[in-house]
Amino acid sequence: MPAFTATAPGKIILFGEHAVVYGQPAIAVPVRQVQARAVVQALPGEKAGRVHIQAPAIQVDARLEDLPPGHPLPATVSETLKELQIERLPACSIRITSTIPVAAGLGSGAAVSVALIRALSAFLGCPLPDERVSAVAYEIEKLHHGTPSGIDNTVITYARPVYFVRQQTLQTLALPAPFTLVIADTGVPSPTSLAVGDVRRLWQAQRGYYDPLFEAIGGLARAARHALESGQPELLGRLMDANHTLLQQLTVSSPELDRLVSAARKAGASGAKLSGGGRGGNMIALVGADRAPAVSAALLDAGAVRTIITQVAP
Numbered sequence: 388m389p390a391f392t393a394t395a396p397g398k399i400i401l402f403g404e405h406a407v408v409y410g411q412p413a414i415a416v417p418v419r420q421v422q423a424r425a426v427v428q429a430l431p432g433e434k435a436g437r438v439h440i441q442a443p444a445i446q447v448d449a450r451l452e453d454l455p456p457g458h459p460l461p462a463t464v465s466e467t468l469k470e471l472q473i474e475r476l477p478a479c480s481i482r483i484t485s486t487i488p489v490a491a492g493l494g495s496g497a498a499v500s501v502a503l504i505r506a507l508s509a510f511l512g513c514p515l516p517d518e519r520v521s522a523v524a525y526e527i528e529k530l531h532h533g534t535p536s537g538i539d540n541t542v543i544t545y546a547r548p549v550y551f552v553r554q555q556t557l558q559t560l561a562l563p564a565p566f567t568l569v570i571a572d573t574g575v576p577s578p579t580s581l582a583v584g585d586v587r588r589l590w591q592a593q594r595g596y597y598d599p600l601f602e603a604i605g606g607l608a609r610a611a612r613h614a615l616e617s618g619q620p621e622l623l624g625r626l627m628d629a630n631h632t633l634l635q636q637l638t639v640s641s642p643e644l645d646r647l648v649s650a651a652r653k654a655g656a657s658g659a660k661l662s663g664g665g666r667g668g669n670m671i672a673l674v675g676a677d678r679a680p681a682v683s684a685a686l687l688d689a690g691a692v693r694t695i696i697t698q699v700a701p
């Protein structure tokens with residue numbers, strides 16, 4: 388029996404996290420060094436509907452029906468079946484593995500969904516097009532964190548740099564030249580849902596303060612698109628620094644993130660900021676390719692638990 392395998396990359400937000408939930412533009416890129424993988428294989432001789440699922444990273448080794456209600460894995464399976472208008476899965480095993488750190492702003496939840504939707508729909512003989520994969524993954528994102536903008540499922544499904552505005556047609560970015568990022572993990576897990584929920588409560592209590600912050604972040608994302616498409620890395624770095632300051636004002640930075648951001652700047656990064664929901668998780672530094680090892684070493688010295696050097700290519 389053939390196995391149906393699909394993978395999906397991690398992602399990083401370059402500009403516009405949080406503000407994107409409120410309709411502002413944001414820029415995100417795939418991170419191919421880390422990925423989620425789903426493998427679906429028929430279990431001949433077993434009763435239809437019998438599904439065994441393994442996801443060692445989150446200690447799942449169970450029958451699908453035995454997972455608690457609201458668990459994202461059975462939800463992904465049932466949303467995929469709904470999309471395909473298929474009532475019941477043939478007996479099968481599903482194995483999910485991932486090298487994307489969880490709760491770190493790298494899109495682990497969305498990548499697992501995208502890989503599973505693709506592998507399942509291929510197993511069922513109806514591979515879904517990207518647009519539908521992303522739409523189904525968005526339904527699962529809502530379970531993970533209530534009011535997602537949709538940027539994570541979009542950049543991970545299309546695996547291309549995107550300029551994203553909620554509820555608008557996808558815009559991929561034309562990059563004239565590759566550039567290098569160092570991504571550093573504070574080691575502090577921070578589920579996106581908590582930071583997004585906190586920001587929502589702050590905004591509800593004081594819209595007059597937070598709306599202009601979101602608008603200013605959106606302005607930086609627009610300027611960054613221009614800087615990226617016209618190949619101006621120095622300007623891009625300054626825009627990242629400015630975005631980090633606004634994210635501090637949104638209360639989503641942390642002492643660990645601030646320490647890594649300033650270590651990266653001291654080591655020669657042209658700009659640095661937290662990335663994703665914040666409060667922990669990852670930060671990013673824009674570097675010349677030759678400075679990447681030194682900036683990475685400085686980040687590890689300053690307490691990062693892991694760094695990834697990644698080239699963002701057109």
Ligand code: MEV
Nearest residue numbers: 404405535536537663664
């Ligand atoms: C999460 O990767 C980015 C946030 O803006 C949330 C979202 O857009 O759904 C914090």
